[in-house]
Amino acid sequence: MNSAHTPNRKIEGVVPAFGELPIFAVGQRVKVSDRAPVGHYRVPTYLRGQTAIVEAIMEPKAVNNEEEAFGRNAGAVRHYYRIAVPMTSIWSDYIGSPDDGLRIEVFETWLEGVSE
Template identity: 90%
Template structure:
């Protein structure tokens, strides 16, 4: 996947289909959903419930691998986002630099808007 720093452009008079435009923007604060579904999911449990910042919107859009694995996707595409999570928010006893962070790509369905 290559990274895109700006969302797909809108064309006047054209209404994009659901999933065509990114929900979140680069620089926006997001929260990783805190849920415990049964089965194999691609978001590490230690990141669930943590706040992060969107660093990039990944292109091209992709199918939801989790739903696809269970045969429930029907080809709908959405976005992956590269997010940055502060190491100090992941591990409270982190002894490294306070500026250290973890970067990871997370599918749109696992992210929600974070309160400022």
């Protein structure tokens, strides 16, 4: 299956359940949440608080593995997003090209919208 986002079909009169449609769009600026949860988490510390661009919405949707680790998810699904963070934002002394970026897939619950 292609991992790039395919537009969701809307069916007249049907309201999608929470988590069925992506919250963010390809090209949208997002911020990685800056929090320190206790226990199982899957976002590197050095990316927390960083601003990024959504490059892809991953399909199929997936369960929230952080909540699953504690038995709290009950199978609810949401989206992963491939985001791009400029290397110069992560490491201020980065000496490579200013166009270089780190790509990583982050679960929807770790991302926040950024006003333009």
